[in-house]
Amino acid sequence: MTVLSAKNITMQFGGLTAVDQFNLELSANELVGLIGPNGAGKTTIFNMLTGVYVPTMGEIMLNDQSIIKKTPHEIVKLGASRTFQNIRLFKDLTAVENVKIAYHNFIDYNMVQGMFRTKKFWTEEKKAHEECMKLLDIFDMGEYADTLAKNLPYGQQRKLEIARALASDPKVLMLDEPAAGMNPNETAELMETIHFIRNKFDITVLLIEHDMKLVMGICERIIVVDYGKTIAEGTPDEIKNNPDVIRAYLGD
């Protein structure tokens, strides 16, 4: 079953075509890598899929519903969440508060209940706290729950971003270079965790990553873009030996 699809999406910035008629079909529970050299258009594709940019042309469907012109917030509510290449946490909130903000989008009480601190409010608050702590525990971050985001080590901040993206209960999770700046051990551990959460939450994961080896290790399918176009698509083995991919990465 297709959960997210893009048809001929194109993004032009003035005279520059950053993404040119890109197509995508993500099935339920797939773990797919989106790779390509610097400036290939990967982040622009993510920005279109998540409502940050409205494509110049093309259609995007999330669970059979068009999400063209929907806001990023609406798209999160419809089931697709993401992380950013540059960490975007609320630096002066604690780890668990960061996760709770995303979780609260889905919480079942209204403003009046919140203002007057009704019993339902407290019941839901307790549940929110427990669910958010469970998410932190998945990333081995329980001990950092009350640490301000800005005081977390860098690798933990990256993990917290993913935990926060999961708190909105997505069907599709898009990760923009989740291991950027991590050391090899942290990276290996994160890749295992991404595999684990895909299975545990039964979600589809689309992952941008620079490190080819790393993507090859966990993705079942890889899409390679260069100059805004798909130049190859296939299993890690197919991609590894594709002459167009080798040329794009190594140059002529």
Ligand SMILES: Nc1ncnc2c1ncn2[C@@H]1O[C@H](COP(=O)(O)OP(=O)(O)OP(=O)(O)O)[C@@H](O)[C@H]1O
């Ligand atoms: N807001 C923008 N305005 C103008 N040009 C842009 C904008 N965003 C991206 N571009 C250009 O679009 C092209 C694709 O950029 P994009 O950031 O999507 O590539 P990328 O594959 O994510 O690169 P990297 O791996 O370096 O992050 C680049 O030429 C970039 O300079």
